[in-house]
Amino acid sequence: MAKISPKNIAKAVYDATEGKSGQDLAFTLKRSVVMLHKKRMLGKADEILNALQDIFDKKTGTVRMKVTTAKGIGYGEKNRLEHEVKERFKAQHVKSEFFEDQELLGGMRIEVGDEVLDTTYKNKLHQLERFLIQGK
Amino acid sequence: MPNHIVENLRKEIENFKAVLKVEKTGNVLEVFDGIAKVSGLSDIKSSEMVTFPNSETGVALNLEEDVVGVIILGDFSKIKEGDVVKATGRILEVPVSDSIIGRVVNAIGEPIDGKGAIKSNKTYPIEKVAPGVITRESVSVPVATGIKAIDAIIPIGRGQRELIIGDRQTGKTAIAIDAILNQKGQNMICVYVSIGQKDSKLRKLQARLEEGGAMDYTVIVSAGASESSALSYIAPYTGVSIAEYFMDQGKDVLIIYDDLSKHAVAYREISLLLRRPPGREAYPGDVFYLHSRLLERACRRNAKYGGGSITALPIIETQAGDISAYIPTNVISITDGQIFLETDLFYKGIRPAVNVGSSVSRVGSSAQIKAMKKVAGTLKLDLAQFRELEAFAQFGSDLDDSTKRQIERGKRAVEVLKQPQYSPVKTEHQVAVLYALVKGFMDDVPVDKIKEFERGLIEYSERNAKTFYKEVTESKIWTDKGEEQLKKAIGDFKESFNK
Numbered sequence A: 001m002a003k004i005s006p007k008n009i010a011k012a013v014y015d016a017t018e019g020k021s022g023q024d025l026a027f028t029l030k031r032s033v034v035m036l037h038k039k040r041m042l043g044k045a046d047e048i049l050n051a052l053q054d055i056f057d058k059k060t061g062t063v064r065m066k067v068t069t070a071k072g073i074g075y076g077e078k079n080r081l082e083h084e085v086k087e088r089f090k091a092q093h094v095k096s097e098f099f100e101d102q103e104l105l106g107g108m109r110i111e112v113g114d115e116v117l118d119t120t121y122k123n124k125l126h127q128l129e130r131f132l133i134q135g136k
Numbered sequence B: 001m002p003n004h005i006v007e008n009l010r011k012e013i014e015n016f017k018a019v020l021k022v023e024k025t026g027n028v029l030e031v032f033d034g035i036a037k038v039s040g041l042s043d044i045k046s047s048e049m050v051t052f053p054n055s056e057t058g059v060a061l062n063l064e065e066d067v068v069g070v071i072i073l074g075d076f077s078k079i080k081e082g083d084v085v086k087a088t089g090r091i092l093e094v095p096v097s098d099s100i101i102g103r104v105v106n107a108i109g110e111p112i113d114g115k116g117a118i119k120s121n122k123t124y125p126i127e128k129v130a131p132g133v134i135t136r137e138s139v140s141v142p143v144a145t146g147i148k149a150i151d152a153i154i155p156i157g158r159g160q161r162e163l164i165i166g167d168r169q170t171g172k173t174a175i176a177i178d179a180i181l182n183q184k185g186q187n188m189i190c191v192y193v194s195i196g197q198k199d200s201k202l203r204k205l206q207a208r209l210e211e212g213g214a215m216d217y218t219v220i221v222s223a224g225a226s227e228s229s230a231l232s233y234i235a236p237y238t239g240v241s242i243a244e245y246f247m248d249q250g251k252d253v254l255i256i257y258d259d260l261s262k263h264a265v266a267y268r269e270i271s272l273l274l275r276r277p278p279g280r281e282a283y284p285g286d287v288f289y290l291h292s293r294l295l296e297r298a299c300r301r302n303a304k305y306g307g308g309s310i311t312a313l314p315i316i317e318t319q320a321g322d323i324s325a326y327i328p329t330n331v332i333s334i335t336d337g338q339i340f341l342e343t344d345l346f347y348k349g350i351r352p353a354v355n356v357g358s359s360v361s362r363v364g365s366s367a368q369i370k371a372m373k374k375v376a377g378t379l380k381l382d383l384a385q386f387r388e389l390e391a392f393a394q395f396g397s398d399l400d401d402s403t404k405r406q407i408e409r410g411k412r413a414v415e416v417l418k419q420p421q422y423s424p425v426k427t428e429h430q431v432a433v434l435y436a437l438v439k440g441f442m443d444d445v446p447v448d449k450i451k452e453f454e455r456g457l458i459e460y461s462e463r464n465a466k467t468f469y470k471e472v473t474e475s476k477i478w479t480d481k482g483e484e485q486l487k488k489a490i491g492d493f494k495e496s497f498n499k
Helices: A006-017 A022-038 A042-060 A075-088 A121-135 B002-015 B148-153 B172-181 B199-211 B229-247 B260-273 B287-295 B326-334 B343-347 B370-376 B379-393 B401-417 B427-438 B447-464 B466-475 B480-498
Strands: A062-069 A093-100 A108-112 A115-118 B022-032 B035-040 B048-051 B057-063 B067-073 B084-091 B093-096 B104-106 B122-125 B163-166 B188-195 B218-223 B252-258 B309-317 B337-341
Touching: A006 A022, A006 A042, A022 A042, A042 A062, A062 A075, A075 A093, A075 A108, A121 B002, B022 B067, B035 B084, B067 B229, B093 B229, B122 B229, B148 B370, B148 B379, B148 B401, B148 B427, B163 B172, B163 B326, B172 B188, B172 B199, B172 B252, B172 B309, B172 B337, B188 B199, B188 B229, B188 B260, B199 B218, B218 B229, B229 B252, B229 B260, B229 B287, B229 B309, B260 B287, B260 B309, B260 B326, B287 B309, B287 B326, B309 B326, B370 B379, B370 B427, B379 B401, B379 B427, B401 B427, B401 B447, B427 B447, B427 B466, B427 B480, B447 B466, B447 B480, B466 B480
Parallel strands: A062 A093, B104 B218, B163 B309, B163 B337, B188 B218, B188 B252, B252 B309
Antiparallel strands: A062 A108, A108 A115, A115 B022, B022 B035, B022 B084, B035 B067, B048 B057, B048 B084, B057 B067, B093 B122
């Protein structure tokens, strides 16, 4: 029998809980946890939850964005970024997280799924470093 | 002076344009023995290059449902869990240019000989589909290796794949090196791919090639014994990509893979680490394809497609002479013949220790020049008969005259085919000596004086059979006039030699 992956379990849990609420949902989730315990897969809980979130995001058209800047950005700019991402990924909802990291020196790093747009000064300096090394 | 440096730097920086683009990334989940398991990297292609934070590169080899198995080409000790991995969108490629000739590069085409960077503005992918049937042409031009036993009995043609197989310490590399040394002035570029060899051996080899002036037309690609198996795995593909660059210019290239046994072992290591199912001798199921796709890239292209050729001399090391092991049988079936070297012959002093009976060239005879064909026609048969009779003669002393004659001729043939290392013999000289042998001129020369006779004959005939040499060297023809002149020169020389 093929190995059960966290993705398989997440898909099964999602299918089993879809459209349920209240006690029904709580009961199904409890059964799922018991099943994971029996199959000794509780150690993979994090991966299963991540996979479950991915499935949920896909179904609801949600895109998660992570923005890191050297200094905080204003409300207007945040809105503009969310709008841009919504357009680009044809998403219905955008869930954003904003972080500050002074090491980036300037610019911003936007992460959506496994796609990254890095306009930070730190990245540009790295590119310049590589360019100068290769040019010699 | 500092102003000058600052000015140069300023100019360089002015030329720099930061590239802003959306990149596909992933994260390192595990790193072990030169392998990284990476999450993310959706849409990545097989054999696509990825970069790690410390500028190390890797190649995506295993594309699984949730993770990508990446082989790391370089120092993997600095890569840690959680590091960001970027997809480049490019299949693994190596920089190529004419200035790579004379250089020693590593498996990813970077110079390692301390002679500075190699300027190149072109890259070739290391994995490429071999040229198709329409673009190919039959083998018809010889590769002169300068080794009598090979050029006469197991001839190699341009575009052929001839395996050199034998146990350790039987002179496999020596044949390859002699073949490279003899390419001087033959309009051939050589690529020597060293896989899992000791650095000291490579250094010695490079010095030998430099001494013989062979580095003027040779490129060395090295994946040393101390480097990761990932580099050993890609080194032959890098070598053949460099060879293809020259073939695409219509040039003839000779490529040596030293050796493919270590290549198969490196691939086995990678495959087992990537958890691919092991098969016979724990090699993965696609180990045949590993070598067949590499050796299929050796070919001779027809004039319509630019001409040029790649002749491949793969080397396989056997264990205790077992040519029926998995990798040797695979490579024997892929190549167009094999040169089989034997330990027993080597220790008997027959060097190169070529076992004429087990060695074969399937397509090379059509590439032999007419003169060589004429003189070497019966040599293989004579030698095979001699080997049988030699064993038989050990049991009885009463032999008839014709058997005795055959044995004596065989002894002299073996002596003629002996050749010290690094002393290739020109084709025309080989023809003259073999003619003297097969026509019986050496039958009454004592065996221990054969070498002396050979040396003298070459010198004398060169002076006294000019027409013959001119015909063989320039027009590659064999005429009765030339033959008569050679016959007379040999007869005259023999008279003076006997005195």
